[in-house]
Amino acid sequence: MSDVASQAGRVIDAGAIRAGTSNAPGKTAWRIAWGVALVVFVMLWLFGKPVAGWAFDVPRAWRIPVQRWISDAMKWLVDDASFGLFSFTDLTRFLATLVEVPYRLVLGLLSTGIMDGRGSSAQEILPPLSWLAVIGVVALMGYFAGGRRLAFIVGGCFVFLAVFGQWDSAMVTLASILIAVPIGVVGGLLLGLAAFRWRAVDIALRPLLDLMQTVPVFAYLVPILFLFGFGPTSAIVATIVYALPPMTRISLLALKGVPDEVHELGRMTGCSRRQMTWRILVPSAMPGLMIGVNQVIMLSLNMVIIASMIGAGGLGFDVLAALRRLDIGAGFEAGLAIVALAIALDRLSQAFAARRPEHVAAGAGEKNLLARHPYTVAGLALIVAGGLAGLVAAPLQSYPEALQISTGTLGSDLVSWININFFDQLEAVKNALLLNVLIPVKRFLTSLPWVGVTGLLALAGLRLGGWRLALLVSVLSCLIAFTGQWEKAMITVYLCGISVVIASLVGIPIGVLAAGRERLWKFVELVVDTLQTLPSFVYLMPAVMLFRVGDFTAMIAVVAYAVAPAIRYTAYGLRRVDPQLVEAGVVAGATPWQLLTKIRLKLALPEILLGVNQTVMLALSMLVITALVGTRDLGQEVYIALTKADTGRGLVAGLSVAFIAIIADRLISAGANRIRARLGLPEGEGGHR
Template sequence: METTPGAPKLRRRWPALAVWGIALVAFVVLWKFGKPVADWAFELPRGWQIPVQRWISDAMRWLVDDASFGLFTFTDLTRFIAGAIEAPYRLILGLLSTGILDGRGSSATQILPPFSWIAVIGIAVLLGHYAGGRRLAVLVGGCFAFVAVFGQWSAAMVTLASILIAVPVGIVGGLLLGLAAFRWQAVETALRPLLDLMQTVPVFAYLVPILFLFGFGPSSAIIATIVYALPPMTRISLLALRAVPEEAHELGRMTGCSKRQMTWRILVPSAMPGLMVGVNQVIMLSLNMVIIASMIGAGGLGFEVLAALRRLDIGAGFEAGLAIVALAIALDRLSQALAARRPNHESAQDRRGTFVHRHPYLVSGLVLIVVSTLAGLVSAPLQTYPEALQISSGSLGSDLVGWINVHFFDQLEAVKNTLLLNVLIPFKRFLLGLPWIGVVGILALAGFRLGGWRLALTTAALSALIAFTGQWEKAMITVYLCGISVAIACLLGIPVGIWAAGRERVWRAVELVIDTLQTLPSFVYLMPAVMLFRVGDFTAMIAVVAYAIAPAIRYTAYGLRRVDPHLIEAGIAAGATPWQLLTKVRLKLALPEILLGLNQTIMLALSMLVITALVGTRDLGQEVYIALTKADTGRGLVAGLAVAFIAIIADRLISAASTRLRVRLGLASAQETRT
């Protein structure tokens, strides 16, 4: 008897298909007919809700008012930490911006002036030349000169002072935690969920407890920046240390290295290329944090962007945002070049030379500081960049948006209303009408199919916790906004990534654009969106798409560019057309990376949705923002944890799907599905 080729595969899969069919039928029946019978499945009764919000608020109140360690209270400890951070910050701020002061407040007198703009740019050029030669010197000097020319110097120096404290602490702290996780499995197990929460809980959510514990001011802002930037460095440090080849371990053991020597002379130097990726992430995230940190006293460029948003001054907002981008480029290139630079071994003749001969860059920097400071005392333009030489876009951005509104208002409104009435609102109503118990069940079933019982329990527990903490309705609005935004970002970004992947010049231009998009502060995207579309869900969606589109482009292009050329040649030899090569070979092999890009797009969309609460959304982001304005720790953390749970569920499901796909395509072993 003849059997069809797909019959054995169908027989193997029929139990799973049956389970999915039964689950979907039950879900549809519950959705259509269950509300009159089981109203609790759609709206959780208040008596079933867990009062986590009250528990957290009570715990924070106890920490601030009553917790003590004998001789000092918990508040004394946190304020001591804030003071320990503030001391070096004040010193660096004095050197860069305010000068060295005697006293505090309005009674403070200036003992020494700050470094002049010429000195700071000159030191940046010297560092660039020392680390990477003439080209890097020109690039770094140009970045700092850009900040001065566009009138952002004072604000940029305040931001730079906080970055010079937060970045080293974040790098050292992340490296030490990564080393501890590398050495001890228990530490890694304990850190993994903590790092997940730190990376997915919105920043606004933990600004309130930081304010309570550390007070209002730049120290609190630096601590918030460190908390935000620490997790990527920890994760990357662990991965980089694990990627050190076994030959390096063998070399250390053969030479009789102690544990300390093995760590600092073998493992860390061998892992340096990977560690520098973490350094890059710490710098970028710290600069991305400066606007949010300005809400709790950081000042600087972040405050300038925030003030421009309040005034809807696009020109000023973009100038401050581009100044942040310039600082990010300069600091990133300097750190990468310094890490890659090989130390010069001094010869005997060099050691006998003068101090000036042995340390030319240090001496040049000191001379530049002294000469420029003395010159600044004689001529003010040599101390502070003159306003007459500053360039400003002024009202150019506002005028451009105004022109668009005047000439294309009807068309923009038509697009907005069409999408609102036909896509956004129906999808929102659909999600809000779903039974929470059914959604939890479907997520658990998806987790089981993709990753087994452990993933099923994780997705079910996290989604159920959202319901039982009273955040279900807000969470569904968040999912609706995030889902629509991510779908549009992928529909736009994936074709751009496909187009740019095979064209080197196009890819270099696209990469420059998406690097800028990812470095620009998220608040900058709100201003043109608000001026063009007013406030509401559509405006939030536009801002989220603009902010989150970069990973969809980057990972698509990355996946396509790393496809094995031999497979492409085999397809051409087999007579495949360009369309068949793209759809049957390149996209299939790049699909795991595209899924990772989808994952990152979701993460960025969720982080941006909290900020779009400023333009009138009614989701979890608004709950977090209201909690910040009311200093309600419990409300903010519960809403923030709900956002984190959504992010973790999406991350785990997409990662499991990507791993299974890699195994199916032969790009990874089956062992990866069990780890």
């Protein structure tokens, strides 16, 4: 208890959190360095443009023509690249066929039926699975993995799809998920195994995975569209590329987490390298690997709307079409259908991850097929029974339209009512924020010299993480400037920064209020889960209908999409504060306000910072989507590149967004680790991403 009391005393005493007197000279030197840097920055900003215009706008002669290099390389790949017996185009067509053939089969089973022939002359030789059979099979899977409760939840989600008229689109989406997820899982596992076996692969993969997780999804679509054309095959490839990095990272972590005793056991039993991998390491790492499977599923579902831009179809296309029509009711219904599908697949994958394998008793091989595989036999029986029932009665094959429920124009009517009754108030708020906050901040950031901003970022990196972090942030900042993206990058930073500040001002207090109240937290957690599973495009429709297009609309959509991590991480950090430390503060005579501000918030600050970090990441990913509502930032560059199939333009803008995300991530994470060190907490506790 004395240790707890001493730690509580250190937290309450703000002076003790800071470095001791032995570090005073070092702190003084840093204060002088920051003071000099800020003075030089202000002088350059105020008076440097007439003398050193290059410090504000990189001359065209200095710019690196990366955009042209990428476009030329892509053109060479498509037109001239050859591997002897086959060209690069032949390779992409072969890969597309490997994806398309199983996709068509699964799509036929779930939606279109098995067809003979193509086009108008195609004839159905086998109808798709009936809606009753699909619901029965997924409910049976839920019962097998998690019991009656999970069977009810999963079955209920699929019933929701049928009742609200989303069945056909949901089955198209499910078909693409059932193809993309296995490929993403296997690919991620193989890359994780390679990184685990060979350190050189691990070192090479890390920056590549960082870029893949921070480059906007739209930027992926441009080269994929160029290589694979327009259609569901390209959409599945884009989904695989998007979902692959988390599986790779989690596979590597899971394999590294296998205890040394397991390795030793494999060596003692004389396992070969192949046996050690597939019979020892992979089975031992299976719980962690299943978490990766869950992540691949969720990211694949996050991708469905964006993938619909290059021909995916399904629920994503419905949401996108509703956005174009500003039909909030149809868009919200399709968005909720994606949420229902996500909940069902998420719960199933989690249940299979937590399920322990059953040991086969001696003599089990002598049992009949039903005794050995009761659930498989039951599933096949449901499929056959559903098919026969569908032949007898059409409503048992396809859910009847007369029984479908629709919210119709309810959402649009609600937004229209708000516009009619509160238009003046909404316009007043919008104009006040635009004139007094958004436009001044935008003008300020776009007027800053790139040299000065780069120098301040490098100094911050040096202070927080040492020379390596300083070098990283300065190099990435210079790359943004020397590729001609600096002005648009500052507009991106302005929109992202204001959105993150507002999301934090909303989310952190909600997290503080909910952390100490169990019932309130359960409700808030449900809302946060819903916010994080709703497709990002759904947030655009009400924002556009209320505020029309522009930066303010983009900001509202970004705040709504990115507020969830600020709430979740704040509550998580406060809820995990050691109660003994709080009790020690009470014994020391601290008031409730002091307990909150001097102990709980300070101990939770690293997690709160990581929540802000995740808010930044979500804001940047959403900003690319808000290019649809008239922003003039890097997101618009990526979107224009997609519409023009300009690979170089899209990747350069996408990489600039990735560089901004990496700079923010590294600086915030380094700051969180420094705070942990001051508070005596283990580095990296709480984790992120």
